[in-house]
Amino acid sequence: MGTAVVTGAGQGLGRAIAERLAADGHHIVAVDLNPETAADTAASLGGQWRQCDVSDPGSVAALAESLDRVEVLVNNAGIWIFADMADMAPDDVRRVLEVNVMGVFYCTQALVPLMGPGSSIVNLSSNAAYSNSPGVGIYPPSKAAVESFTKQTALEFGRRGIRANAVGPGMILTEGTRVNYEGEMGRQRARAVPLGRNGHPEDVADVVGFLASDDARYVTGQIIYVDGGLSAGRAAL
Numbered sequence: 055m056g057t058a059v060v061t062g063a064g065q066g067l068g069r070a071i072a073e074r075l076a077a078d079g080h081h082i083v084a085v086d087l088n089p090e091t092a093a094d095t096a097a098s099l100g101g102q103w104r105q106c107d108v109s110d111p112g113s114v115a116a117l118a119e120s121l122d123r124v125e126v127l128v129n130n131a132g133i134w135i136f137a138d139m140a141d142m143a144p145d146d147v148r149r150v151l152e153v154n155v156m157g158v159f160y161c162t163q164a165l166v167p168l169m170g171p172g173s174s175i176v177n178l179s180s181n182a183a184y185s186n187s188p189g190v191g192i193y194p195p196s197k198a199a200v201e202s203f204t205k206q207t208a209l210e211f212g213r214r215g216i217r218a219n220a221v222g223p224g225m226i227l228t229e230g231t232r233v234n235y236e237g238e239m240g241r242q243r244a245r246a247v248p249l250g251r252n253g254h255p256e257d258v259a260d261v262v263g264f265l266a267s268d269d270a271r272y273v274t275g276q277i278i279y280v281d282g283g284l285s286a287g288r289a290a291l
């Protein structure tokens with residue numbers, strides 16, 4: 055097992071993914087915009103941390119320069135802004151696209167030169183890329199771009215033995231989604247989920263662990279929805 059770089063590792067899905075990859079024997083580099091939470095994740099896992107803004111190519115270049123070899127890259131950092139697309143200010147649209155799309159691009163381009171055969175990239179999409187929902191404006195299109203970018207990465211780097219896949223979480227309770235998925239609102243939303251509950255960060259982290267592992271050695275260019283079945287359809291209420 056080698057080094058696993060996880061962006062947005064300070065909390066939520068990124069932290070759970072870092073924990074799973076550490077349990078699998080990887081040395082973790084926890085990357086986050088927030089240095090305190092990144093340091094906390096790293097300290098709990100005996101890993102390293104880096105403060106980095108994935109939407110800033112200079113910041114990502116500094117991250118890459120500080121690393122030697124990378125076996126696993128998880129492009130997890132992502133943001134959303136609650137607004138209908140028609141009401142979004144251009145700066146807000148730009149910010150979401152810069153983090154969710156350009157961030158994946160910058161990190162992949164900068165870190166692939168440090169990766170060799172057997173390495174794995176896992177991008178965080180969303181089931182919103184498959185099934186749009188109102189009120190989150192440019193977020194679903196940004197994740198659709200992540201899915202296409204994942205396939206492009208798989209094609210361009212397959213001959214180097216580097217795999218690229220994406221996971222598309224459904225409704226997972228994290229620090230970032232708490233406002234929507236906690237309490238009665240969360241219970242109401244869970245009724246639509248075929249498996250009858252919202253997800254835990256570990257539900258997603260375990261699939262990322264699989265995709266990062268040699269068990270997935272012949273899997274590349276794939277999108278796996280980890281959404282309790284929501285992308286198959288909504289449960290009868």
Ligand SMILES: NC(=O)c1ccc[n+]([C@@H]2O[C@H](COP(=O)([O-])OP(=O)(O)OC[C@H]3O[C@@H](n4cnc5c(N)ncnc54)[C@H](O)[C@@H]3O)[C@@H](O)[C@H]2O)c1
Nearest residue numbers: 062064065066067087107108131132180223225226228230
């Ligand atoms: N939680 C869900 O239900 C859900 C569903 C679908 C997709 N996702 C995706 O999973 C990923 C993680 O979601 P989450 O719920 O854990 O979010 P979260 O808000 O709880 O955590 C996101 C982390 O990313 C970091 N971050 C934000 N912008 C950054 C930047 N520019 N550079 C570096 N780090 C940055 C934040 O500081 C934070 O630590 C996101 O890409 C999100 O779109 C989440």
